[in-house]
Amino acid sequence: MIDLYYWTTPNGHKITIFLEETGLPYTIVPVNISQGDQFGESFLRISPNNRIPAIVDRQPDDGGEPVSVFESGAILLYLADKTGQFIPADLRGRVQVLEWLMWQMGGLGPMLGQNHHFKTYAPEKLPYAIDRYVNETARLYGILNEQLEGKDYICGDYSIADMACYPWVVPHERQGQNIDEFPEIKRWMQAMEARPAVQRAYARAKEINTETTVNEKSRAVLFGQGRRR
Template sequence: MIDLYYWPTPNGHKITIFLEECGLPYTIKPVNIAKGEQFDPEFLKIAPNNRMPAIVDHAPSDGGGPLSIFESGAILQYLAEKTGQFLPQDLRGRVETMQWLFWQMAGLGPMLGQNHHFVTYAPEKIPYAIERYVKETQRLYGVLDERLADREYIAGPYSIADMAAYPWIVPHERQQQDLNDFPHVKRWFTAIQARPAVQRAYQKAEQLKAPPTITEDSRAILFGQGRRPQA
């Protein structure tokens, strides 16, 4: 059994997609980041960076005690290796998949996250910041579009690279992007959106009935974090 510490954000969706695709049993442990539940001392033992998602695997393959993992890319890699699914076994296929997973973790996610912040959430509209991150989003969409021009999925077969990238493309309109400008991304996006496991993953988010993450009360929790007080 996998315990998934989750909130319905792009990074959270990555893991529900994988778990629905592979069929591993799991239990969602909601972490309401708008209320600051990511700072709970028990959660910090699992995820010291006070970010979700995180998992605890109660049946790791080494036969030892429960194993906790934080960071969505590390979780995807771990689950792929545990199940033998969605990560090629051959050297070149694995390298292709892992480099595009890291591309998402280091580029697509952080830059689109800044887009979300300055376009939607920042209390002050800063034209330079908005233009900077909207254009970087456009550039990254272009990189992905070129990558998908001659292949069905990012690394060839459907993989954890696709699961990592897809949730960040879901809010494309909010990112001021038109998928018609990126026909290969649009084709890829439509194919993943139609997968039953992906639809089940997003239904899990709806069942959670999560309130809006960003409210006036939650801004200080989410955007005003400095160094945590030492215990």
């Protein structure tokens, strides 16, 4: 049984997609990041960076004490290794999936996060910052579009790389991107959307939270953070 510490954001969706795909039993522990639940002491013990998602695996393969994992890329890799699914066993295939997983973690996620911040949430609209992240988003979309040429999924077969990237590309309109300029991404998104597990993952999100995560009340919680101690 996996406890999933979760909120309804792109990094949260990555893990519900994986869990729905594999059918691993899991319980959602909602961490409402709009209200500051991410600063609770018990959550910080498993996720010291005060960010969702995190998991606790109560039945780790070594038979020992529960294992906790934070950072969505580390969680996807842990679960892929645990189940032997969605990461190739052969050296070359595995390396490719790791490359695209890390590309998402180090590039696509952080840059698109800044795009959301400056384009949508920042109280002051700073043209330099908006252009910087909208352009970087376009660059990254171009790279992904190229990688998808001639393949059904990012690394050929469906993998944790797709689960990591997809939720970040869903809000393409508000990232200032015209998806018609990226036909391979458009086709891949349709394939992702058609997967019953992806549909179930997004349906779970709607059951847990019907509001947008960033609103007037949550601004200070999410964007007013400095050093904790």
